[in-house]
Amino acid sequence: MTEPILLSTKQVAFFAANGFVELPAEVPATINERFLDAIGASDRREDVSQENLDRLSRLGGLMAKSDIPAVPAGTPLFSAFKETTVLGDLVRVPSIRGAIQSLVGANCVLDHHFVHVASGPLVYGNRQQISQHLHQDSTIDPRESAFDIQMFYFPHDVTSEMGGTRFVPGTHLRVVSESAVARYQNMLGQRHIECPAGSVFFMHHGIWHGGGVNRTNLSRFMYKLRLNPTVPQVRLWDTSDLNREDTSQRPIFFVKERYDPEAIASILTRALPWFENDTGRIEYIQRIRFWRKLIGDETFDADYWATRLECEPKLLDS
Amino acid sequence: MGSGETRQQVLVLYLANSSLDSSVKAWAIYDGTAKTRHMPGDSEKPPYTNGLEALLDGWRLIQASPLINHSKGEEFRMGYLKYEFFFEKLEHSD
Numbered sequence: 001m002t003e004p005i006l007l008s009t010k011q012v013a014f015f016a017a018n019g020f021v022e023l024p025a026e027v028p029a030t031i032n033e034r035f036l037d038a039i040g041a042s043d044r045r046e047d048v049s050q051e052n053l054d055r056l057s058r059l060g061g062l063m064a065k066s067d068i069p070a071v072p073a074g075t076p077l078f079s080a081f082k083e084t085t086v087l088g089d090l091v092r093v094p095s096i097r098g099a100i101q102s103l104v105g106a107n108c109v110l111d112h113h114f115v116h117v118a119s120g121p122l123v124y125g126n127r128q129q130i131s132q133h134l135h136q137d138s139t140i141d142p143r144e145s146a147f148d149i150q151m152f153y154f155p156h157d158v159t160s161e162m163g164g165t166r167f168v169p170g171t172h173l174r175v176v177s178e179s180a181v182a183r184y185q186n187m188l189g190q191r192h193i194e195c196p197a198g199s200v201f202f203m204h205h206g207i208w209h210g211g212g213v214n215r216t217n218l219s220r221f222m223y224k225l226r227l228n229p230t231v232p233q234v235r236l237w238d239t240s241d242l243n244r245e246d247t248s249q250r251p252i253f254f255v256k257e258r259y260d261p262e263a264i265a266s267i268l269t270r271a272l273p274w275f276e277n278d279t280g281r282i283e284y285i286q287r288i289r290f291w292r293k294l295i296g297d298e299t300f301d302a303d304y305w306a307t308r309l310e311c312e313p314k315l316l317d318s
Numbered sequence: 319m320g321s322g323e324t325r326q327q328v329l330v331l332y333l334a335n336s337s338l339d340s341s342v343k344a345w346a347i348y349d350g351t352a353k354t355r356h357m358p359g360d361s362e363k364p365p366y367t368n369g370l371e372a373l374l375d376g377w378r379l380i381q382a383s384p385l386i387n388h389s390k391g392e393e394f395r396m397g398y399l400k401y402e403f404f405f406e407k408l409e410h411s412d
Contacts, residue, residue, distance in 0.1 A: 187344040276332075276400055
């Protein structure tokens with residue numbers, strides 16, 4: 001078996017700050033084609049025949065008839081998806097396997113998986129389609145030291161007109177209740193996924209997201225796989241690029257040299273467009289606390305945000 | 319204004335801080351006149367730069383989120399957007 005290609009420290013720091021890692025066009029075309037074939041969606045022509053319209057309208061029940069296995073929740077991933085099957089080959093693509101291993105460990109378990117389908121005007125005609133409300137998957141999740149990942153796999157090209165998944169980078173550390181965030185129609189910095197075939201996004205379970213409206217006559221498919229860890233998620237990635245400077249303090253506010261934008265502290269204290277003035281700073285603290293868990297070092301800090309709050313000198317015992 | 323019945327248009331702005339003239343970070347529009355239909359993810363540019371601009375354009379502020387003291391032990395837990403302002407306009411529906 002080919003060795004997994006683990007994520008780097010900087011990639012995981014980006015994940016800690018933004019809640020996702022993107023691997024564009026990572027899956028070979030042969031696997032993309034096999035996947036589309038396995039779900040009965042390999043023929044994606046703009047066919048307006050009644051037969052094709054009937055077929056498209058039934059795509060919601062596609063998984064039941066497909067070669068995709070129904071898997072009991074909690075099954076080890078690499079037992080659930082055997083080698084030589086299309087999903088087995090998908091999760092064994094070295095960079096895919098490496099990202100999974102880096103974030104939830106080599107012995108992670110499958111929570112659930114599903115093929116999401118968005119058809120366009122051919123199926124819906126004049127009925128107006130509304131994009132999916134912003135939400136966080138599952139329910140309120142107050143975990144602090146563990147997290148799940150959701151793999152979003154796009155087996156074909158996704159154009160802007162196809163309404164690929166919309167998500168808001170950096171929302172993953174907010175504890176909210178599923179669609180309670182639906183009221184937020186638009187947020188600065190929101191992103192609509194457009195990507196080449198074979199692209200994979202690994203999302204933190206907490207990221208706010210929703211599906212878009214497909215305005216083309218080609219149905220859009222996205223395979224989502226949720227994985228749970230079975231080990232503490234501490235330094236599971238390739239830490240060979242974790243430098244000494246990345247765990248030491250640097251001058252703040254008054255500086256004489258520009259910060260290295262690739263430094264861990266820079267990645268963890270980079271504001272996102274939707275950040276509020278005051279809570280944006282609390283986002284930094286949340287990221288720092290998350291990074292402490294990930295590197296197993298409760299003394300880590302970035303630009304002193306946590307240290308000054310923890311500075312409470314005590315009188316010595318007499 | 320036309321001669322149709324009056325309907326409510328609702329604008330929700332999420333601002334950078336508790337001041338109405340701070341910048342817009344997130345937004346939503348619900349149009350009771352049915353002249354427009356807004357949906358999640360339909361715009362990348364906020365309708366106004368800040369909340370005050372909405373007032374200048376005739377929107378009436380009808381609700382602002384209160385400032386709530388931080389509970390001990392919960393100071394750093396983040397959830398929903400904090401500075402929510404509801405506005406309305408009354409328009410004829412024709």
